[in-house]
Amino acid sequence: MRAVVAVLVFVTAAHAALWGLLRDKQDAPDFRGTLPSVSYAPFDGTGHPDVDNIPTAAKIRADLKTLSKMTKAIRLYSSTGGVEMVPPIANEFGLKVTVGAWIDKNSERNEREIRAAIDLAKHNSNVIGIVVGNETIYRGEQKAEDLIELIQRVKKQVSVPVTTGEIWNIWRDDSIEAAEHNRPSLASSVDFIAAHVLPYWENFTDKQAVDQAMYIYGLLRDYFPGKRVVIAEFGWPSAGYNLRNAVPGPFEQAVTLRNFVSRAEAIGMEYNIVEAIDQPWKFFEGGVGPYWGILNAAREPKFAWTGPVVDPDYWKLATVALLVGVLLSLPILRLYRPTVMQAAVLAATANAVGAWAAIVFAYWNTHYFVFGSAFALTLGLILLVPLVIIAMARIEEIATVAFGRAPRRLITNGVPAPADGVFPKVSIHIPAYFEPPEMLKQTLDAVARLDYPNFECVVIINNTPDPSFWQPIQDHCRMLGERFVFINAEKVKGFKAGALKIAMARTAPDAEIIGVIDADYVVTPDWLKDLVPAFADPRVGLVQAPQDHRDGGQSLMHYIMNGEYAGFFDIGMVQRNEHDAIIVHGTMCLIRRAAMDMSGGWAGDTICEDTDLGLAIIENGWITHYTNKRYGFGLLPDTYEAFRKQRHRWAYGGFQIVKKHWRRFLPGASRLTRDQKREFSLGWLNWLGAESLGVVVAILNLIWVPIVAFAAIAIPDKILTLPIIASFVVSALHFLTLYRLRVQVKVGQMLGAMVAAMSVQWTVSRAVANGLITEHLPFARTSKGGLSRMSVEFQAFWEAVIGLLLWIGAAVLVMTNSQKQVTEIYIFAGVLILQSLPFLSAVAIAVLENSRINAFTFWRETGIRTAELIGLRPVALPLPGAISPPPGSEIRSETP
Template structure:
């Protein structure tokens, strides 16, 4: 065992390191050993901003030029004002040539100042070999071509060096008249802004260069800007990265040297002030970062993140402790189960470290940092849900042998069976339904029991009096009590029943009003009370009359999954949830605990928790001893789950301290674990609702104010999608392994369970902020709803679903499917919509006619001649299954 444990640890650690290494492989672009012809030069330091009129000093400009000395042959400036007119003199002292620029915009006074300084420098300094009047002023729409040509003529008439203006390549093709007033053509080739993939960027740049060359064969061409950003968001197919920048720059420099191209690399230093106009990518074009450190060399390999090795090491350390505890304590799992969960622990740790390091490896706006700060703890919480679900998966699929496995236990011939008092609390139930339940109890083959029927606040005499009369007909074992204006809901009625229980009764049984028990129920389970440590014995809930009805089939199997998977798993640590039906409780323990809690609408689960805290054991016998009836409507189904969830939050609010490590509550560590983590998925549903509205709000921000809103980072979006897929696959895999249903029935159960996400979220929030909620009885006898009512039962859900779909569509329409960030965001919104869509699907399934009604309709059509005999036979054969 020790050798296998060590092997698992080493295998998981090695796999973790290999995955990190695979995503951080260095690139080895071609080497460039020559001098760079020229670089675009903006000497703004961190915190400086021309928009705010904060300019670099002459000393700072000179320090930047010193870094470029011997590394580049020339610099290109964009302005000849606000201190930048000093660049030619400082560059001459460093042996650097200058292509001087004047910044032109819609301010005539500023333009004249820029041009005056440009002319003066060109006529004063011999290292100013040419000048560029304006930069993309026509592209921006600041100047018309007529205005630009006037400025060009003015400068050409005043200087003795070649004159040009700078525009992207396509502007020259669109406005060829500009070429008439320049001595050379300055083009910008920036494939990132064109959305070109990095692997095709250089080819695209050279093709664009040739197009301009062919259009103006008699004009020299200067590539005024060419480059690739080292960071930012995707632009269609263009993915900015440090390795991509190094590859593009090195390859271009070699091509330029071979073909004798005239160029300026965009640009020397990262410029943080450009974020306002160009977003995150705009601040990452420099060959040096904003702190004046070179990003990469022109030889050797290049790493995207230099310190990436620290991340897998930290992730390994973070996972090592939990992994060691798991492998030591869970030695009853087969190797594949231990390997699976150890790998899951390591994967969760790696994802958390990766997300936590994002601000260190990527630039974020203030909004991005806020989102990161909110999403990181949320992601940690979701990972905790995944880990608890993964543990359940590992134990259920790969346990060697269950430590606590109970079967029906018929009494021995000489065993004296204690008297049982069965309490049946009813409220406004259809009399015929209750009579079926009473008939089942009358058939019990147990020697000594009584039945107390506790009618709780039923107003109409025609509803409760037939039940009273029926109890009289069944004999003295059946006693009926009508409790008018009785407080405490079901718990209050059950507590009254305790006061009326036969003094000889040692066990109290509770069932719901719709449950028809099997005759062997008491005889098979009561013998477990011979063990004085057993506080209650629980059998699973099962259902009848669901076959042939799509809606009931879906929810039947959704219920079944909990009893076949969750309860079996919890039983292993004596931590099952007590349910208010098919349960037997030791009377003495019940009375010592003060009976049922009337402050809680899930009095059964709360009692079970108190019994565990008192040191009692529970017995879960996973065998069907009775059948109830599923809710008839989606509204009833939601109401039932709302009650369960709200009641659980009530329990947590009252007893949360019991679950803290080290708290002497009497609960074992395993019981604390299951009670705490068993409700995690419900809190995850509450987070889902928050994220849904946050996603809709964020989409509105992206559409209305893209300057202030950016797409959430892919490292948060992709894991969120992955966690959703894990949740779905977790349910389907466990269903296939533990639940005796078909694949399509398990899919239907998953849809039904997913459709409860919204109502669970509402119950969580209501439970957190409101102390008291009226008891919600689950109706069991309504007629099936009409189609319109089906929409009404999922009214909130389908509206939210529509909003999410609209948000996804608007995102794709605004940003295009070519933007990976927009594509991912839209996909995430659609995934967010699935639980709301599932609610609508489940509600619509509730409106479909049952199998016998469908068959009757087809028969009617066939008799009228609407269908042929062969068609009828095919249809009848196709309708034999219950779902799928």
């Protein structure tokens, strides 16, 4: 334990050191003077000024008191809607004012603005100029000649300089156009040039911004000799999204503005900084609109004008990251003898999540949200919490398997025979419903060969009136002898559980152990001999052996399906067994009769009666054991449709069990240990939750696509998208690593198993949805033994639709982003592609099932079977002179 504590301390210290090393600290010229002018809008919050964002005199006075310590003058953009209060209040603090008249297509409003601007200039001595219109020509809301008329009208009525504010190239281009059409130019009609130079919008980097501004200033002075030139807007946003090469940020803003002011003062430039205070209501300006202020919306400085540029809240964030990391690391101390490497991996994961939490905290505190963006971020974070928990659980499993100690409780080679030579009686129950008689006969023959002296076998065929199914089995049981009890029960209620209840009623009174196998399972002779001795411990209530299959070579689809099943039994069950929290899966299961009776026997209110009973046994305090040795081999589902139906039944039944048992997980409600509760909870979350969450997030992202692509608002930030990518990487690493370490399959089968596992995401999510809205669905038999025919319907229709839509959504995002090239949008498109993989996996298997490759046929070109190509059986090359099979012929592989 001391070593583990030392590891946690070391990782936490390394995390703190990493924050120290990554702390950004940039140099910029000091500015100790007072700014000549800043743009000021007296609005607060996210309400639009034209609707409900009306400033008060008290608010304006507080703002101007703050600004009077930073600037000599302010520039306004309108003269109505409460802004008319600014000039007289500004005079109280010695601030000069450049009044603005907002001009657009609304002639009535334009008239009000002009009259108000003129009135303010006439009655306030601190007004030093009027700007008629702001980027009015750039927005296409007025023609140059019409705007000139308004400017001339204002000039005639005031004694202060009058101009208009436009992007710098509008001034240049208008002069050229005016000369071509022999009309007055804007430049000749104003008292000075008020040029806006905003390098961010022109795709310049923050490193190029100041040089660009200086170049444009010199260009305008050369272009309009003798004319007063004012850079009426220069700034850089502190947050938002990049525009190609232009990246906003707090450091970029601070360094750019300090460099600009230093150089502007050195050459005597007249300039105005945009803007004084962040304006959250400007969220429609490409995401950066709210973040141009040198003060935030709380009227606090964003940066210092002297000294190194640093993040003043950096160490607060580091503290948050470290605290979260330490808290998430504490459960490591409860692990049983963790190794140093295991503890290091888990501690590093905890601290990585802590760092992400700090980044989320910083984002939330430095951004402004309207209802839609706040809702989107909140919903995204809510959905990410279980995703992060699942990823952490998977990393824990990787660390345990790869770096932890070998399993302690796993039965690897059976349990020694009892010393007294007494073998408790076992009653083996085999329920069957429309099962192929020849298949069931193989199962019974294998039971008859069991190397165990004291057992019986109860075969119950339920709800199968066709005598061709039950008559051969009845005859076969008679042939096998008195140990075999045959029951043919019709109109049985409660599905498989109802049949097993009838079997219990016919069980020999002296049977202490109940064994359950499915009708397709061929058991090995040593099954009971190896595992029944575990019940010598009176606390043991259940012993579970894994499922396996004998028809994995029937087709390529069966081959990868069998690999997918193996992962659960060789990885998940082994790890859960360490905490005595295995999932009982019915077949190959041995149950103490007393434990079954205490737990209420087979329950008919769920369609996964085996898992339901197993959990009840554990809740009552009985010990369970698991072995990963194969003692029985069954048959895989015949078709992909049957595979999906089986997975739907398991998931739906699992959700029924969650609804039925969740109260038993409350403190004191059962004898479940803390570790057992954790394993079951994480298991359900990892399976039912992860699959459902994946579908929900994919659909929500599809809905989000048009908002991002066409509305240019609410772009998902990297704090939402990168965790999705990271969780996908963790899931893939989890699958590949644990398969390589625990599951004895070849690489090709492993990759195929991954595709098979992903392909049921939609199926499991549908089952969970069914569980939310229904209480009971009918039991669906899994077709095995070659009885079912392949459906004429394409088995992955909805997966194909959703997968295609995700690809279309990604393409739309990439195409609509070609001009702006916002990094977050490209990441979002990548997320959509990743989210499409489970859906397309289902499509791939559905297509594979109908292909010639699936049947392990001869390849036309080589004469080599698919089974041979993937190493399932040795390659048998054709003899010299042999004739290759004709095109279209099929030679199916034999069952190994």
